[in-house]
Amino acid sequence: MPSSKQVGQESAANKKIGGVPTIHYFDFQSRGRGQVVRLLWEDAGIAYTDVRYSFDEYPQYKKSKIEDMNPTATIPVVELNGKILTQSYAILRHFARQLGAYDGETEDEKYWADAMCDIVLDWRTLFIQAFFSPDKDKTYPAHEKGDRANFLKAMQQHLTSSDLSNSGPFIIGKKITYADLVLYQICHDENLTQNGRAGLKDYPRLAKLIDAVEGRDNIKKFLQSDRYLG
Template identity: 25%
Template sequence: MAYKLYYYDIRGGAEPIRMILSYGGVQFEDIRAPMFPLPPKLPTEIKERATWGTIPLMEFEGKKLNQSLAITRYFAKKFDLVGSNDFEAAQCDEYVDTVVDYVKPWVPILMEQDDVKRKGLEQEQKVKSKEQYMDKFEQIVKDNGGRFLVGNTLSWADIYLAHVLNSGELNHGIRFIDEYPALKSMFENVMNTPGIKEWMEKRPDTKY
């Protein structure tokens, strides 16, 4: 297969790439290194292929592209998911960077092995996340007509946020969309989009 995506066997930073490739109708080889036991060890063969020794790594048409956001943005551009002008493209970047900031404090919580401690940390982080991010994302979608974060079409910012909302539910049992109607509508738009819908139905079921 001409397109090869290397990552761990989790959703993580590769999932928006998988979603966008599926949206674009690209057949790709989804190469997954084992995540367990923790901490995971990247197989030498993959580490040496990746320019910076990290994944995700994408190989296609004789080219190599590293760094999750560079790869995601490249395919988002290819499939017209970056808004309709330079300013909207920058807004997509802003929202994706903000989603990345939002995710950061959840990672150590996910790795917490003590169930009681993890549940407590999740509830604390949920309150902080609502105030700092979700209330604001809800308002942005609402002010923009209630369906998209940017402009009047689907963008990679919608896909990125929808992926993170979905993983937040799978990883922590937290369903922000039940509390935010505009985000729910944006989320459902993304998940019902041809290509993405089929990917979500057929993708491997993984712990993270």
């Protein structure tokens, strides 16, 4: 049976989004596309119901439950007030708009957050292919030296060459966006945020963003809680 846990207490942020959402996702440490949705909710102080599926039990529920909610039978899936929300980055943008935060204010800020998010989407696709390959012992080391290194260089260059990014620690400056959480999550999943940021020593601007995300009060509390699974 999947586990279900109520996280947090209803807050003003819950009122803004219209209730307490339920997320369906894997019980896979604190990683993946579904985890970044949780991360936004944690940062915003949103209470939510966390339903987690083990990899072994997921195929059964994929056919009997998830497919009924989402025709593509993929997770995360979010339920809220009878609505079904799918596609993790669309979910993030949706809640950002409802909260009136995490999305930038000007069109330039919104564009830059969206553009950086899309770059991470390309990065994550290649990461997943390499990490879950039957030949992971070969494909993932090749990914680390190839695609991952290229994306790290690109992110470092983008963050240092943009006037918006240069005005603060985050992608659009002093205000965090959903895209910062997306970028943080891929770095976390690639084990770049751990071990004293050793994997980011050549990318100081990116490390600065990671530090700023982890330094936020609610995220810091989350990382120190039993909800954070490494």
